[in-house]
Amino acid sequence: MLAVWELGDEAYGVPIRRQAEELLGRRLSVGSVYVPLGRMVEAGLLSAEFGQPTAVRGGRRKRYYRVTPKGAAALRETRRLTKRIWAGKPALLQGTQDQRK
Amino acid sequence: MSGDLSKAGPPGKALSDSRWLRRAEQLLAGLVGAELGEAIIGDLQELRPTVEAHWGKGGSWLWLALEVVRGAAVLIAQRLSPASGRRKENRSMDNWKETVRRAAAAIGLIACLPAAVLVVGGLLQSDWSAPAVRSALERTLFNPDLVGFRVLIHPATILSGLLLAAGLNLIPLLRIGLERRPGTLVGTLALRIRSAHLGVAVVALGLLGVILGYGFTENFRVVPTHVSVQVSGWQIERDLLMAVCEEAQCGQR
Numbered sequence: 001m002l003a004v005w006e007l008g009d010e011a012y013g014v015p016i017r018r019q020a021e022e023l024l025g026r027r028l029s030v031g032s033v034y035v036p037l038g039r040m041v042e043a044g045l046l047s048a049e050f051g052q053p054t055a056v057r058g059g060r061r062k063r064y065y066r067v068t069p070k071g072a073a074a075l076r077e078t079r080r081l082t083k084r085i086w087a088g089k090p091a092l093l094q095g096t097q098d099q100r101k
Numbered sequence: 102m103s104g105d106l107s108k109a110g111p112p113g114k115a116l117s118d119s120r121w122l123r124r125a126e127q128l129l130a131g132l133v134g135a136e137l138g139e140a141i142i143g144d145l146q147e148l149r150p151t152v153e154a155h156w157g158k159g160g161s162w163l164w165l166a167l168e169v170v171r172g173a174a175v176l177i178a179q180r181l182s183p184a185s186g187r188r189k190e191n192r193s194m195d196n197w198k199e200t201v202r203r204a205a206a207a208i209g210l211i212a213c214l215p216a217a218v219l220v221v222g223g224l225l226q227s228d229w230s231a232p233a234v235r236s237a238l239e240r241t242l243f244n245p246d247l248v249g250f251r252v253l254i255h256p257a258t259i260l261s262g263l264l265l266a267a268g269l270n271l272i273p274l275l276r277i278g279l280e281r282r283p284g285t286l287v288g289t290l291a292l293r294i295r296s297a298h299l300g301v302a303v304v305a306l307g308l309l310g311v312i313l314g315y316g317f318t319e320n321f322r323v324v325p326t327h328v329s330v331q332v333s334g335w336q337i338e339r340d341l342l343m344a345v346c347e348e349a350q351c352g353q354r
Contacts, residue, residue: 013144029171030141034133035179050136056150058122060143063136 001040001075004065012051012062037065045071122146125169131201132176141172202273202298209266209301216259216308218242223315259312266305270298 003019004011017033040046051062067075122142130138145165153161222242225234242250252258278289 013140014147017144029175030144030168032172032175034137034141034172035175038133038137050140054143054147056147057143058146060139060146062143063140 001045001067001071004037004046005067005072005075009064009066011065016065040071041065044068045074122165125166128173129169129176131198132173134198142169145169202295205269205273206297206301209270209298209305212262212266212269213301213305213308214262215253216263216312217304219254219259220308220311222254260309263305263309263312267302267309270302270305273298274302 003016003023007015007019013030013033016037017028017030020033021028037046037048041048045068046065047068048063048065051064053059053061126138126142128138129141132138133141145168149161149165152164156164222238224230226238226243241247242254245251273295274293276289276291276293278291280287280289
């Protein structure tokens with residue numbers, strides 16, 4: 001959802017997949033991108049609509065995703081919660097808790 | 102939303118598609134719907150030139166094929182996962198697309214045909230039927246020399262057809278769930294009323310019942326303890342033989 005938010009009007013399969021691969025640091029299949037996107041559309045966090053067909057895609061249309069107000073609220077809430085959870089906690093160093101001591 | 106409209110082609114028409122790519126799109130459309138299938142294949146088509154620059158044309162098509170297989174596997178796994186069922190439980194009790202469900206009902210109906218032909222043929226061959234009908238059936242359906250009919254009413258064809266029909270049409274009707282709750286495992290069975298699937302499943306199971314019932318009653322017989330013994334061309338019943346033997350022994354005494 002963060003990738004969709006960041007891409008704005010250019011959020012469709014190819015850049016979303018690229019962005020998600022960068023964020024997660026691993027390769028993703030096409031299906032593994034569309035499955036969570038579909039779930040988020042079902043949940044009302046994202047909306048989806050088709051663009052125009054393009055020659056570079058063999059005459060097929062792009063499916064554009066956009067963060068809905070509900071999705072934006074969920075993103076804000078996630079960010080707020082993460083900040084709150086980590087507030088005042090000691091910084092995580094590399095390695096285990098024992099090494100920190 | 103702004104699209105890449107500068108090189109727009111005619112809607113829905115693939116410009117450089119192979120037949121294989123259209124098949125792949127149909128496969129994905131069957132799994133996730135036509136619109137999402139179009140988007141996925143479009144993404145792969147868009148990325149293919151980049152891959153082609155590194156791996157050549159053959160390599161790019163191989164990559165595309167593997168991506169379709171991977172994508173299909175992910176989508177199938179997602180659909181079959183129990184978590185997916187729980188998520189969609191409130192929305193829809195099954196996640197087969199309408200076209201897939203129609204195809205399942207049609208295939209099920211076709212798979213029932215050999216069994217239906219056998220049952221109807223068997224009924225028409227009974228004593229109350231017209232001699233001309235019986236004779237026609239013996240010349241065609243029940244003629245062991247005609248391979249086509251022999252295969253059609255072979256038990257393997259009939260049973261596999263009925264099981265296929267029942268299986269394909271019970272899947273959209275039934276949902277079996279297993280859920281682990283603290284200290285126990287809960288099983289649930291939900292039935293959705295879909296007339297086409299229900300009709301085909303009832304026909305398939307009904308025919309299976311008729312055929313198995315007929316097979317059972319025809320072959321289930323009380324075997325008499327009465328044994329016949331064949332002695333140099335003469336059929337002598339055991340009781341009579343025993344009586345003769347006893348008589349002979351008495352005579353000797």
